Amino acid sequence: MxxxxxxxxxxxxxxxxxxxxxxxxxxxxxxxxxxxxxxxxxxxxxxxxxxxxxxxxxxxxxxxxxxxxxxxxxxxxxxxxxxxxxxxxxxxxxxxxxxxxxxxxNLVDDNVLFAKNRFFLCVDVNNKVVVADLNTGKINLLSKKAMILFDLKRKIRLK
CATH class of the missing domain: 2.40.10.480 (Thrombin, subunit H)
Incomplete structure (x- = not known):
């Protein structure tokens, strides 16, 4: 109906x-x-x-x-x-x-990454990386190197 x-x-x-x-x-x-x-x-x-x-x-x-x-x-x-x-x-x-x-x-729209399996939301903010845990609501700041390592680990797990 x-x-x-x-x-x-x-x-x-x-x-x-x-x-x-x-x-x-x-x-x-x-x-x-x-x-x-x-x-x-x-x-x-x-x-x-x-x-x-x-x-x-x-x-x-x-x-x-x-x-x-x-x-x-x-x-x-x-x-x-x-x-x-x-x-x-x-x-x-x-x-x-x-x-x-x-x-x-104050986000940069171009660099937005998601890690769906861990429920993390990663956003590039003025050469800082914000990792927001969607389950707990906690927000952490990481450096660029940590973000590259995080991205590499994600790609390895997907394979």
Whole structure:
């Protein structure tokens, strides 16, 4: 059975008289992606909404501190965790909790590496390497040499 689009995704109602009371203002959706059972949309351009397609309800709304979302560089999904880069800020978000796990600012978008088997997220930040453990939420800084060794170990394990 196909369900209608929920009111939350349609936009806010406007109008106080009988002619316009049931109408919705359209949201400007900049980016949307379906990851598993979730619809991630960036709209307004100030909010990021995660909508559960199975339960048919809005899970979370994340509003960045910036003036608006200018770009999304990547998204990464593992079960209930989502990581995305907004305006050079990395956000790691748990779907089952009403908040982001952590933010890392001032990223370089070009050098983003993932080690999926260890649930680590490695991001190159101004010649420093940030290793964020998605399970515990701890953040560690490594040098370039440590990052090269980490990458070599990952390639050896994949073979």
């Amino acid at each position: 196909i369900k209608p689009l929920p009111n939350i995704l349609r936009g806010k109602r406007y109008g106080s008289n009988k002619k316009t009371s049931g109408h919705y203002k359209r949201k400007q959706i900049l980016y949307s992606e379906i990851k598993g059972n979730y619809l991630i949309s960036i709209s307004n351009p100030k909010s990021i909404e995660v909508f559960d397609l199975c339960k048919h309800k809005l899970l979370n709304v994340l509003t960045p501190n910036d003036a608006g979302v200018k770009k999304i560089s990547f998204t990464y999904n593992y079960s209930f965790l989502l990581a995305f880069c907004i305006n050079n800020t990395l956000v790691v978000w748990n779907f089952h909790e009403p908040k982001a796990l952590f933010h890392i600012e």
